[in-house]
Amino acid sequence: MTAGGRPAGQAENEKGGVRTALAGLTTRGRSFLAAGVAAAICAYVLGQSDLLRVGLLLAVLPLVCATVLFRTRYRVAGSRRLSPARVPAGSEAxxxxxxxxxxxxxxxxxxxxxxxxxxxxxxxxxxxxRVEAGGRREVSYRVRSDLRGRYPLGPLQLRLTDPFGMCELTRSFSTYDTLTVIPRVEALPPVRLTGEAKGYGDGRNRSLALAGEDDVIPRGYRHGDDLRRVHWRSTARYGELMVRREEQPQRARCTVLLDTRGAGFRGAGPDSAFEWAVSGTASTLVHMLERGFSVRLLTDTGASVPGEGSDGFAGASQESADAAGLMMDTLAVVDHSDGAGLSRAYDVLRGGNEGLLVAFLGDLDEEQAAVVAKMRRRSGSAVAFVLDSAVWAQGPGALPSGAGEARVQMLREAGWAALMVPPGAGFADLWRQADHARAAADPAPTAGTTSGGWA
Incomplete structure (x- = not known):
């Protein structure tokens, strides 16, 4: 990432040249000017010509330096490069x-x-x-933030000084860059439940095999097609050479739901419950993409990322790295929403087998817990991580509240593999616990069907 700049001598408007030059006088320059004026006045009163010459020299020197420095036309180009431009919270760039x-x-x-x-x-x-003609200088510095977000860097400022230190002028470049601080991503252990589909599911291939050749959709022969793929029945029917279409592997799907309701989370800072939920969401998205899943990020507002196509999942034309970058950029700036419910997210989830649903939820009342419970019917399998803000406010070691446990039990009865997240818990350990909880919550898949997969 490079940010070019205008020449330093032309970076600012030069209106009021004399005023700008005098405003750039340093403490030394102002002292020389004041001493020269005082000496000249005393010389005039006392009639001392030698003192007058000294006073004039002291007063003229800073003025000459300011004039020469202001009229100097250095043509300097500046650039900035970030390495990397996207960095996790707590890491340096x-x-x-x-x-x-x-x-x-x-x-x-x-x-x-x-x-x-x-x-x-x-x-x-x-x-x-001193930079020679046609020369260059390179310097670098480090930045670090524990808070996610998008931070502007720049504009770059160049301060010019004269050899005597009498005057100092500032020239600013016009461009700036942006550093994106994404949530912390924790490496998750690979877990897999028996009977689940792989990342590239076999369900579609199996359904095509069960359908028989009468249901095969042929296409016209193209130069270079393998003759073993010729569909002779369609060739005889249409009077031209027809071949079977290539079977496209079906990618298992995973929807990660992040609850951003302001009423569901209390507190702020890198150790708050909301930041843990955002970090867990980022870790899940990256992990599932690495396992070959088609992933989307869904919030309580109904917004879906990456949003390509009608279903909002990352399509075949979108590389996993691009999809991950888009979702990480979204999580870098996500904040509390003004919504009070999860009904919009429920409406986005289509009926039927939508694969795996992983939810990070804040405080739930009875009404919102019922909405989340109904989401289970709109997914192949579901895992929920529930955070109690009141417990998190007490710090590590706090006991879960009775209301929070009741909501988690309500989700479990609806078929969710629900876990209560204690303050400061490691997500990798909870990921393993969710594996066992989901094995007990999900029934074994029937023949000819596949669920969302768990990797």
């Missing part, structure tokens, strides 16, 4: 800055400063020595 002197004259002393949000660390400053 390195920002590389490059300054190129594109003029035919060498520069003087340059001070480089980049604007960064306070959550990423202190504002970096660098001093660059």
């Amino acid at each position: 390195r920002v590389h800055l490059r300054m190129d002197n594109v003029s035919r004259l060498p520069t003087g002393l340059l001070m480089l400063q980049d604007r960064v949000p306070y959550v990423l660390g202190p504002r970096p400053r660098f001093v660059l020595d």
